[in-house]
Amino acid sequence: MPIAPASALPEVTASDQALRRYLHGLPGVDPVGLEARAASLGTRSIKTTAKAYAIDLAISMIDLTTLEGADTPGKVRSLAAKAVRPDPTDRTTPATAAVCVYPDMVATAKAGLQGSGVKVASVATAFPAGRAALGVKLADTRDAVAAGADEIDMVIDRGAFLAGGYLKVYEEIRAVKEAAGSARLKVIFETGELSTYDNIRRASWLGMLAGADFIKTSTGKVAVNATPANTLLMLEAVRDFRRQTGVQVGVKPAGGIRTTKDAIKFLVLVNETAGPDWLDPHWFRFGASSLLNDLLMQRQKLATGRYSGPDYVTVD
């Protein structure tokens, strides 16, 4: 996998005008057609062996998340333990991809995940609103990395984006990327606030041009989070970006994915849009918390032939 150069398409990011012209020159998105395609892929029927594969893959792709004001070291420790061993009754269950916490909980999570291979992801840059000075956002990022974060989930400045300040958003992402160092950078667009699919496509390209390792739908803190349609659109973007630049970028839908059925629909979108290369926790993640227990219950059902119930999986 090639390392992203300073900018994948340097002439495009030379000025605000050049960037605007490029982003507005991307093919438009017909909302009716996009949603129809997402709905049509949602009718795929995933059974037996394919379902077992999908469930394990989905578990291994979860960024197990707690982003509450009420988070405590105890809560984060228990989440970390769950990430490593999601189902204590069945050691064949894969671990999740990462635990996702606020920056001040990174050290706690890191300690709980020591030696497990499960990554620590930290939100940063004045998550979730992103309304802070750049210096604050960068300090937030450096703090998280210093505490041991392997991955940084930043938010873009939606205000600047909606006001047409594409270069400002671009430069901020680049600055955060630099502050994040070797940590992988996930760029959150808050698609619910960008509102149109055209905006989501432009934000996806903007983020990728600025060096995002992952593009991520949302914070989980607004009314509309990940949907099949906006995730499909972002999968088209990473597919096209790799074709154009050779650089592969990951996708992370977050918020609102709660059931196995939903998760499998997203994996179908990955499989039939970006392709099997993205069917890997390195390239696709679910930002979720309650999803894990539903996957575990479905996994038990497949293994034993009967449903257990919420008392047979652990509460976080």
Next chain:
Amino acid sequence: MTTTTNPFAYAPAPESRAIVDIAPSYGLFIDGEFTESSGQDRNKTVSPATEEVLAEYAQANAEDVDRAVKAARKAFEKWSALPGSERAKYLFRIARIIQERSRELAVLETLDNGKPIKETRDADLPLVAAHFFYYAGWADKLDHAGYGPNPRPLGVAGQVIPWNFPLLMLAWKIAPALATGNTVVLKPAETTPLSALFFADICRQAGLPRGVVNIVTGDGRTGQALVSHPGINKVAFTGSTAVGKAIAREIAGTDKKVTLELGGKGANIVFDDAPIDQAVEGIVNGIFFNQGQVCCAGSRLLVQESIQEELLDALKRRLSTLRLGDPLDKNTDIGAINSAEQLARITALAETGEAEGAERWSAPCELPSAGYWFAPTLFTNVTQAHTVARDEIFGPVLSVLTFRTPDEAVAKANNSQYGLSAGIWTEKGSRILAVASKLRAGVVWANTFNKFDPTSPFGGYKESGFGREGGRHGLEAYLDV
């Protein structure tokens, strides 16, 4: 078809066929009951996906057709005299029964026709029910249809329908005919008689008065006997242009009214400012829906030269993900071709395309050994002079042509003996309106394709036929106005 190296290969997900009970043999539905033909001729209907014989059915002869027309004539007096609100009740009841039995009918249609269960379940059956609901609503409002007070029905309608959407075409024919007070004798296609016979059972279930709907099965001879029968007042035909012309000749000089819905060679025009990903979906839906066996299929892709390469790359990539196989599998995108005869026609036309120098590309997929199959195929380097750009192939074969300017696109789109459908893909609203008004096609879709709705009239220009089905316009075909 997904590659074998993909770990996320979808396991088989077949819809159960236990829900449908196909009898070994069927007679004709005349005057409210199933009856045997007066002759001995019987036909077989097979599953195009496996060549398994599904059932035997009667080959109705002229005598049988006469019996059916007489039954319809007798029923017409009472049926046409019923208040519209009473006729509506029967149509609403039929629509509800279709919904209740939709799973069964979807499986049946997939077995007899070869199209994927995904389509019969999500497109055919919902539209069939919607058509009956829609025209049920008109039955007591005919005074307000724009034809003056109390418009009168024509009498007995002889209806001949094709095999590509057996039950949907039946609905398009029967629902408006009954709503307006006509009675019908309908002949389903030779290769797909079963859903019409199941519909006969639904008529019984709904308590429809005897003789209002009669179903006569058989090949072209039965159709000919029906069309030429002096006792019918109206001919409604959907099918090939050749047969349509023969029907027009047959009834010339009679007072039979006629509507013909014939072939097409729809142009799908993609401008350089199109929403590319959705255009790709629209192209796929336009020509590979129902294996391209759709009269309004977007079988000619007209792409602006500046985006030809990008669009074709995207299209080929997309076609490589199509899943061809068992039509009953819920994940199947491309089913079987309806008959050996149709497969031979598609194969011959594709060979002509190659022989004339067009470049052929087929999606990489394995074809089952039994049954009738054709891989999704596209031809590039096609010009207006190629046979594959002019003749209706009625199969999963797309001809790709290019254009430079909107005027050229319109000229090429209209340069066809047909004029049934067209599509326009552009993000520019003014261009949609400007181009649509110049296209000589009965249906013009903008940024979509093959979208159907009972409220929308459907029909053709030129050799695509005349008359409109669907919507308020569709009433006219069955009223004496």
